[in-house]
Amino acid sequence: xxxxxxxxxxxxxxxxxxxxKAVGGVYIFAGPGSEPGKxxxxxxxxxxxxxxxxxxxxxxxxxxxxxATHVHARVVPRQLERDKIEKQLIxxxxxxxxxxxxxxxxxx
Numbered sequence: 001x002x003x004x005x006x007x008x009x010x011x012x013x014x015x016x017x018x019x020x021k022a023v024g025g026v027y028i029f030a031g032p033g034s035e036p037g038k039x040x041x042x043x044x045x046x047x048x049x050x051x052x053x054x055x056x057x058x059x060x061x062x063x064x065x066x067x068a069t070h071v072h073a074r075v076v077p078r079q080l081e082r083d084k085i086e087k088q089l090i091x092x093x094x095x096x097x098x099x100x101x102x103x104x105x106x107x108x
Contacts, residue, residue, distance in 0.1 A: 004030075004039055004072055007092045009085060011072035016060060020050040021075075026085045027054060028072040029063035029097070042068045043097035044089045046082040059097050066096060 002013040006028060027050065029043040042063040047053035054060075054071060076082045090098045 006041070006072065007085075007088055009074055009089075011074045014071045014073055016054065016071055018071075020054050022049045022051040023075050024048045024077055024079070024082060025050060025073055025075040026082055026089070027074075028089065028095075029057075029060060029068040029070075030072050031063075031067035031069045039070075039072070040067065041089070041093040041095040042066045043095050044086055044093070046076075046086045048079075062097055 003010050004013055005011070009026075011026075011028065024047060026044070026046050028041050028045075030039040030041050032038070033040045043057075043059040045053070045057060045059065050073060054073075060068070074085070076085060089095075
């Protein structure tokens with residue numbers, strides 16, 4: 001499996017249509033970046049179960065419209081650690097679907 005590091009955390013790269021396991025973790029909807037071999041994050045999320053969350057995540061369609069092609073996933077069993085990683089990745093990469101403006105436009 002191919003991997004990619006985000007803020008020093010290794011993530012495995014998947015296609016959305018894959019088979020997801022019922023384990024918790026952090027995921028990123030990503031697409032090719034402006035430089036070869038680089039990725040752009042469109043959305044960062046956390047879940048208690050990839051199997052329950054990833055195939056039905058409401059952000060996937062929007063992320064695809066922006067350029068997402070893959071899901072980068074990292075198993076993180078502990079909720080506190082998932083929260084910490086999610087916050088750090090959002091801060092470091094500022095994915096467009098995690099911005100306050102994105103949340104405001106969806107709730108309007």
